[in-house]
Amino acid sequence: MQALALDERDVSFLRPIGYQAEDCGYCKDAPSGRRTKQSRACYYALSKKLTVDDYQELVDRGWRRSGTTLYKPDVRRHCCPHYTIRLPASSFKATRDQRQAVNRWNKYVLGEDYIKEAAKKYPKTKEEKARQKNGFDLLSTIHEAESTVIKSPPEPAHKFEVTLEPDSFSKEKYLLFKNYQINVHHEKPSEVTEKGFKRFLCDSPLQRTTRRLLEGSEEQPLGSYHQCYRLDGRLIAMGVLDLLPHCVSGVYFVYHSDFEQWSFGKLSALREAALALEAGYKYYYMGYYIHDCVKMRYKGHYKPQHVLDPETYEWVPLDGEFASLLDQKSYVSLAQKKGLKKETPEAEAEKLDEDADPFPLPLPADAAAAVAAGTSLFDLKVPGLMTEEEIAETVDLDKISLQVQRRIIPMGVCTPSSSTASPLAQKKELIRVVVS
Ligand SMILES: [Zn+2]
Numbered sequence: 465m466q467a468l469a470l471d472e473r474d475v476s477f478l479r480p481i482g483y484q485a486e487d488c489g490y491c492k493d494a495p496s497g498r499r500t501k502q503s504r505a506c507y508y509a510l511s512k513k514l515t516v517d518d519y520q521e522l523v524d525r526g527w528r529r530s531g532t533t534l535y536k537p538d539v540r541r542h543c544c545p546h547y548t549i550r551l552p553a554s555s556f557k558a559t560r561d562q563r564q565a566v567n568r569w570n571k572y573v574l575g576e577d578y579i580k581e582a583a584k585k586y587p588k589t590k591e592e593k594a595r596q597k598n599g600f601d602l603l604s605t606i607h608e609a610e611s612t613v614i615k616s617p618p619e620p621a622h623k624f625e626v627t628l629e630p631d632s633f634s635k636e637k638y639l640l641f642k643n644y645q646i647n648v649h650h651e652k653p654s655e656v657t658e659k660g661f662k663r664f665l666c667d668s669p670l671q672r673t674t675r676r677l678l679e680g681s682e683e684q685p686l687g688s689y690h691q692c693y694r695l696d697g698r699l700i701a702m703g704v705l706d707l708l709p710h711c712v713s714g715v716y717f718v719y720h721s722d723f724e725q726w727s728f729g730k731l732s733a734l735r736e737a738a739l740a741l742e743a744g745y746k747y748y749y750m751g752y753y754i755h756d757c758v759k760m761r762y763k764g765h766y767k768p769q770h771v772l773d774p775e776t777y778e779w780v781p782l783d784g785e786f787a788s789l790l791d792q793k794s795y796v797s798l799a800q801k802k803g804l805k806k807e808t809p810e811a812e813a814e815k816l817d818e819d820a821d822p823f824p825l826p827l828p829a830d831a832a833a834a835v836a837a838g839t840s841l842f843d844l845k846v847p848g849l850m851t852e853e854e855i856a857e858t859v860d861l862d863k864i865s866l867q868v869q870r871r872i873i874p875m876g877v878c879t880p881s882s883s884t885a886s887p888l889a890q891k892k893e894l895i896r897v898v899v900s
Pocket residue numbers: 488489490491492499503504542543544
């Protein structure tokens with residue numbers, strides 16, 4: 465039996481919590497009336513230690529994290545299904561009002577006097593003029609008013625800085641969060657606590673590390689970070705970001721109510737997309753897209769968005785067919801629909817028939833009760849979940865270990881109760897025990 469050191473750097477630890485039905489915060493104001501006390505189902509796990517590579521894989525299979533809790537919504541049993549989306553940073557085209565938000569903010573930071581004087585003192589180079597003529601340049605515009613890049617004298621109206629810092633707790637960050645929760649989310653002051661803030665936005669299982677994309681290039685940070693916006697030394701906004709091998713993943717964003725008029729939602733989205741582009745992360749993940757939730761639809765306004773097919777984990781454009789299908793029904797798997805077209809008429813008829821009532825226990829509360837009573841998740845047909853056969857055949861169980869108290873045991877050496885069964889059946893039984 466191979467012993468593994470607990471602090472081994474490239475090892476991730478997951479503690480399964482299980483499948484449960486629960487209340488949904490997203491559609492509470494929706495007119496559909498679909499929300500009940502248990503209108504969505506989710507699978508949960510806890511992690512104190514997770515490599516950025518493992519988390520990237522989880523995110524690309526529909527998972528997200530909140531603090532150290534990892535969760536995967538059962539999109540089939542959900543009042544407002546959550547779809548993972550991503551924006552390829554290099555093809556991002558900002559809309560007119562997104563561009564205006566950045567230009568307006570830059571103008572406020574620099575001030576009219578600075579803009580006039582600086583234009584005389586530092587005439588634009590040919591390249592700068594050409595760039596301006598070609599339209600909006602995301603990277604130069606996003607950094608235009610930052611104190612580290614502006615030319616002085618003259619002095620701008622305000623000193624604006626944006627820094628990437630470890631996701632550690634500070635009183636300043638907490639007070640900003642508290643202001644945001646009370647003013648934007650209308651929480652009661654007594655509901656916002658330091659402990660809650662730490663757990664939600666300063667507690668990450670991700671292992672912080674760095675890498676170089678090219679020899680001699682700058683080190684690229686990976687892990688959980690706070691992107692802090694400071695105006696004249698005061699923390700006015702903060703993005704909580706997971707920097708992963710191929711994306712900048714936005715976890716949360718807060719801004720002070722004094723700056724409500726500046727469209728900080730747009731400013732932060734553009735800045736995070738710019739970080740993905742300039743630092744080589746490639747994609748910007750804005751969190752789940754919820755088509756039925758008016759408050760979440762804005763994410764679709766950052767284009768082009770790709771959506772993760774919940775069954776095949778392929779990325780398909782959010783526009784067009786996928787979006788129009790979402791207008792008709794809340795659960796959509798485009799890849800599954802396309803697959804139907806290729807099959808024989810008999811199989812198609814059978815599948816269409818299944819489509820009418822394809823899943824056992826469609827209600828989240830019933831499904832969760834069945835799991836609590838011993839039904840396996842495999843029998844629920846949760847979208848995107850591998851079958852036991854697929855896991856037994858494709859996953860090397862020797863590379864996955866179970867931690868029982870302080871002992872680490874490779875799963876491959878575990879023997880389930882029915883030791884007379886075939887090796888494949890034994891593997892499947894073990895997988896059922898671990899998952900349930
Ligand atoms: Zn909902």
